[in-house]
Amino acid sequence: QVQLVQSGAEVKKPGSSVKVSCEASGGPLNKYTFNWVRQAPGQGLEWMGRMIPILSVANYAPRIQDRCTLTADTSTNTVYMELTNLKSDDTAVYYCLGLTEDLVPLDWGQGSLVTVSS
Amino acid sequence: DIQMTQSPSSLSASVGDKVTLTCRASQGVSYYLAWFQQKPGKAPKTLIYGASTLRSGVPSRFSGRGSGTDFTLTISNLQPEDFAVYYCQQYHSYPQSFGQGTKVEI
Numbered sequence: 001q002v003q004l005v006q007s008g009a010e011v012k013k014p015g016s017s018v019k020v021s022c023e024a025s026g027g028p029l030n031k032y033t034f035n036w037v038r039q040a041p042g043q044g045l046e047w048m049g050r051m052i053p054i055l056s057v058a059n060y061a062p063r064i065q066d067r068c069t070l071t072a073d074t075s076t077n078t079v080y081m082e083l084t085n086l087k088s089d090d091t092a093v094y095y096c097l098g099l100t101e102d103l104v105p106l107d108w109g110q111g112s113l114v115t116v117s118s
Numbered sequence: 119d120i121q122m123t124q125s126p127s128s129l130s131a132s133v134g135d136k137v138t139l140t141c142r143a144s145q146g147v148s149y150y151l152a153w154f155q156q157k158p159g160k161a162p163k164t165l166i167y168g169a170s171t172l173r174s175g176v177p178s179r180f181s182g183r184g185s186g187t188d189f190t191l192t193i194s195n196l197q198p199e200d201f202a203v204y205y206c207q208q209y210h211s212y213p214q215s216f217g218q219g220t221k222v223e224i
Contacts, residue, residue, distance in 0.1 A: 035214070037162075045154075045162065045205050045216040061213045062119075095161055103209050104168070105152050108161040 022096035141206035
């Protein structure tokens with residue numbers, strides 16, 4: 001089990017950046033990997049990327065790989081998703097999902113709403 | 119990239135029914151397939167991983183089958199709390215991908 005608590009809602013201007021945090025409890029960060037998934041209003045789930053804290057390695061979806069950076073801070077047991085050059089269609093709820101080292105999905109964070117509006 | 123296609127996109131059912139949802143991958147994903155349940159305004163919840171392994175705490179009326187390209191999620195004896203949207207996801211290769219979801223409604 002891993003419990004994940006995400007940062008709060010944000011309103012951003014087009015062209016700016018956002019950094020969403022996901023704090024894990026239930027073991028050291030290096031015990032897990034983390035997916036980031038987003039959901040635009042009324043739409044389905046979109047996989048954004050995966051972070052492996054113990055290796056400091058991340059994989060990204062091609063669609064956002066030039067604007068997205070996934071990082072981890074093992075001292076605070078927190079993973080981060082930063083998205084730059086925000087556009088209106090980045091408006092979505094962003095979720096982190098904790099997985100075991102062999103990619104078994106466990107628990108989801110509660111979600112963080114990011115609204116991009118001028 | 120692997121495309122995941124779910125069918126049907128929605129279905130109507132009644133309490134006590136048995137329903138089967140289908141997920142098809144455009145390429146083989148072995149058994150690296152998960153199912154998630156999402157209720158309105160809530161985060162998704164993990165139901166099944168490895169195509170057929172029930173997550174701890176998930177009721178046994180949920181079951182998953184399949185490998186390769188064709189997968190099913192069956193809900194036996196549908197309960198009121200099961201009305202939700204269900205997503206499949208492949209985690210065999212990158213980029214990982216979700217199906218578009220199946221809405222189970224009354």
